[in-house]
Each structure stands twice: as C-alpha cells, then as structure tokens.
Amino acid sequence: MLKKFKIFLEMIKFEHTLFALPFAYMGAILGSMVLNNILPHWSQIGWITLAMVGARSAAMGLNRVVDKVIDAKNPRTAGRAIPAGLLSSKEVLLFIVIAFIVLFVATSQLNTLCMKLLPLAVFFLVFYSYTKRFTWACHLILGLTIALAPLGGWVAVTGKIDGISLIFYFTVAFWTAGFDIIYACQDIDFDRKEGLYSIPSRFGIAKALIIAKFFHFLTAVGFMSLYFLTDLSWVYFAGIILAYLILIYEHRLVSPKDLSKLNTAFFTMNGVLSVLVFAFTWIDMVVR
Numbered sequence: 001m002l003k004k005f006k007i008f009l010e011m012i013k014f015e016h017t018l019f020a021l022p023f024a025y026m027g028a029i030l031g032s033m034v035l036n037n038i039l040p041h042w043s044q045i046g047w048i049t050l051a052m053v054g055a056r057s058a059a060m061g062l063n064r065v066v067d068k069v070i071d072a073k074n075p076r077t078a079g080r081a082i083p084a085g086l087l088s089s090k091e092v093l094l095f096i097v098i099a100f101i102v103l104f105v106a107t108s109q110l111n112t113l114c115m116k117l118l119p120l121a122v123f124f125l126v127f128y129s130y131t132k133r134f135t136w137a138c139h140l141i142l143g144l145t146i147a148l149a150p151l152g153g154w155v156a157v158t159g160k161i162d163g164i165s166l167i168f169y170f171t172v173a174f175w176t177a178g179f180d181i182i183y184a185c186q187d188i189d190f191d192r193k194e195g196l197y198s199i200p201s202r203f204g205i206a207k208a209l210i211i212a213k214f215f216h217f218l219t220a221v222g223f224m225s226l227y228f229l230t231d232l233s234w235v236y237f238a239g240i241i242l243a244y245l246i247l248i249y250e251h252r253l254v255s256p257k258d259l260s261k262l263n264t265a266f267f268t269m270n271g272v273l274s275v276l277v278f279a280f281t282w283i284d285m286v287v288r
Helices: 002-011 014-036 042-066 068-073 089-108 112-131 138-146 148-158 163-194 199-203 205-229 234-252 262-287
Strands: none
Touching: 002 042, 014 042, 014 148, 014 163, 014 262, 042 068, 042 089, 042 112, 042 148, 068 163, 089 112, 112 138, 112 148, 138 148, 138 163, 148 163, 163 199, 163 205, 163 234, 163 262, 199 205, 205 234, 234 262
16 A cells, blocks of 8 residues: 555656745735735635635646556656556546545635636646647647736635735746746657647757746746735845845756756756745745
8 A cells, every 4th residue: 555655756757846835825824914914824824725726736647547558668767657557547546536625625715816716727627638739739728727826815815816816826827838948848859759839849958948948037027026016025025036046046057958967957057946936935925
C-alpha cells in the first residue's frame, strides 16, 4: 500500500504543487486584506488547500491517462507509471474520481461563487490535457488553468472577482506559460515527429525562448501592478525585485544551444519564486 501510494505521488508530481499553492495562499491573504481588511480564517485556508490538492491531483492523473500512448513513445516519459506498468489506467481513473470528489467537497465549504465557478475550473482541468494535439497555444491554456489557484484563493475568501484579482490571475498565467515553454524545448524533436503542437515545435527553440521572456516580462509588469493598486509596501516590493532576479537567472540558464540546465530552470527556480513572492506578501500583509 505504501509503495503504491508513493507511485501515485510520483505520478502526479506532488512536489510541483509548490508552484501554485503559495499563490493560492497569496490570493487568499491579499484578497481578504484588500477587500475586508482582515485575515482569512484558518478553516478557509484548510479548504483552499484541500481544493488545490484535489484539483491538481485530478488534472495530473487525467493528463497521465490521456497521454499514456504518447508517453510510452517518448524516451523521456516512457518510465512514467502507466507506460511502465506500475499503475493501470483503471487505478488512475479511480484516483481521478476521488480527487474530483475532494475538490467538490472542499469547494462546497467555501462560498456560492466558488461553486458557480467550479464547472469552469473542471473544464480547464480536463481540457488542457488535449490541447497539445491541436494548438501551440497549449502553454497559455496551462497558464490559465494553473492561475485558477490564486484566483480561487481570492474568490474563496471574498466571494468576488474584481480588477485586482484578474491582474493577479493573468500575472500567474503568463508566469506559468513562460516556464512551460522553456520546459517544452526538450521535447521539440519528439513533438515534431509525432505531430504534437507546442511553441518550440512551431517556432523553434530560439524564438520560443524569446516568447517565454516576453511572457515573463508581462509577469513582472503584473507583480508591479499589484504593488501600485494595493496597500502592499516596500516589503512586497523587495520580494518582487528578488523574483525578477530569479526570472532573469532562469533565462540565463538556458539557451538555444544549451538546455543542459533546463530542469534547474524549470523546477528549482520556479519553486523558489512562488514561495518567495508569497513569503514577502505574507510578511507585508500579516506581520507588518
């Protein structure tokens, strides 16, 4: 049982929840403080966490089932749980159903708007897995899906969507799309061979990296906009300056001729960035 549990965690890359969860917490704290001038209740944070885990687990599990044939052909992904025979499709489908139930239960404990938006969130969670079969904009669809985390955190504690929450939403969406483009560069040959769509396979690695830089420039603009549109202070400002340095360093790690440090750029740098921006926002809103 423990071995099987570890395989499921590896399949969904549970540690990558670190990318979106800090932004979900940031959305909750920022939204509650900006609109209500109070901190979110611990029960709200708990249900937000459970909803995030359910949503991401369902999405990753579905992605593994949908892509099982493609994963088996790709040397980089052939060792994943389903193509390697470590898990069956039926086991993963049962896991997906349970994860969606967790998402539904957690969302039902928040507010009416969260429940109304749940079908839209589920649509994006399901739809993304199919996009690389027909559009190179799949990275943007992933961004819009992952960015539901901060928007969901905001809505969970405020019951509202406003201009600031949408700026935060698109900021995280462009951040996600940018690093996903970088990550997709390693599969450019396989994607072209199999007729799969991505920005690297469509435009080449050099242009793809330029597009990723532009998306991360928009991310930088978005983070700065939050500073001017809210009561965030120099503490948050210092945090986003550090985040900008991380983005710059991330892009210096990869080039069209050298992708050897791609995993560092994708996993380490983006995990650090999300935690750092949340931490400085928390210090600004809560401690200060």
